[in-house]
Amino acid sequence: MSPVKHAVIAAAGLGSRLGHGKPKCLVEIEGVTILAQLLSRLSDVEDVRVVVGFEEKAVMAELKRIRPDAIAVRNPNFRSTTTLHSYAAGAKFLEGDCLFLDGDLLLEPESFRRFIDSCRPNAPRLGITKAKTRDAVYVTIEDEKVTAFDRLGPAEFEWANVAWLPIEFFRNIEDTSVYQHLCRFLPLGSKELVSYEVDTEEDLLQARENAHLFGMNAGA
């Protein structure tokens, strides 16, 4: 049985770099929202928590439509906090390990399945993917472990914004981004995923061109 019991999806942000005026998780690709696609990837995870903020009502309506057994965790300070705070809020009161994902990801089912299957208790690991997004957080890999993050690149891989981490990693957080916070825990295990993140219009275009990879109709 999979050790992945809890998953937190951070979906509170404004998505201002994309600028569609709605939460990125509600952007549709081939008629399916990014959120529906993520939830279909997590169909075997019992406890799914979606951190909501910007346009929370719309996100919760989509959640209720697709997966009413998911919990909405509110981050009312979404405008002044980072994804790190959403992760911490989502995992608050939980124990053990949790899968953390950004709400703007497209995940290829097979490689994500392998990632989940490889998760073990107390063995933190980051999902990495071939570098492709504009504002990537690049990773240095040594011995299959992530040893450093940087924003400059170029590098072969970027962090996919997917992570399997002990919840205690988020007990004491400051006002930083997630990767800056995770620096103190490096090196961390890694596993490659086929994934796209939708931060900008170009990312979205790229994701749409590759929609066939993500089994978009599976989430409908």
Next chain:
Amino acid sequence: MIQGNAVQSISRAFLEDDGFIAQGRSAFPVHATGTCYAFDLDGTVTREELLPLIAMELGLETEIALLTRLTMDGMIPFEDSFRLRFALLRTAGLERIQSIVAEVELDPFIAEFIRKNRDRCFVVTGNLDIWIAPLMEKLGCGYFASTAMLDEGRVIGLREVMRKSAPALQLKERFERVIAVGDGFNDIPMFDVADIGVAFQGIHTAPDALVSVSNYVALDGSSLCRLLSTL
């Protein structure tokens, strides 16, 4: 069906203990310890609103539906609305009302959670103590409710309409943490006092005002109880 004598004794318990009824074992430790759960009743623990059910008995569905909607939307205060609805519904007769209420469908997950955590679960409801007494006996937890004035087992009026901040404060004195669960406007004062608020959208969409003071939103009974067991 509750008997006249039992009704009297419950009523006395309310008069003596500020709206609270403990069932079974003695309710509270001396020092504030542990976590308790305060549940709204209508549309949270029960899968239907109780007052519209009683209204059906009297053919007053439309009138009560209007009042319920205005109350849910925050257009009229809960207290005024409850007084009006009470005035309309009391003619159904106590025994009939009690049996309608006692037969209402409960959310099976929430009912089970309450049964398993009887000593630290409480129902906090604007509904009338005497109307819900048999239902509460079935649920088996302590509860706070609006109170009726009785005369020889007959309901002759409303004594006090529940304001939910009061029981939440009482629970805070006795428990370290209060976790409130509800779906309506009149739950806002309870959420305000509670340490953690969970808006429940299993039956209705909770009003924005309630969501805005909540930490979590649960969309069905099973995930609500899963969440509660991790808090």
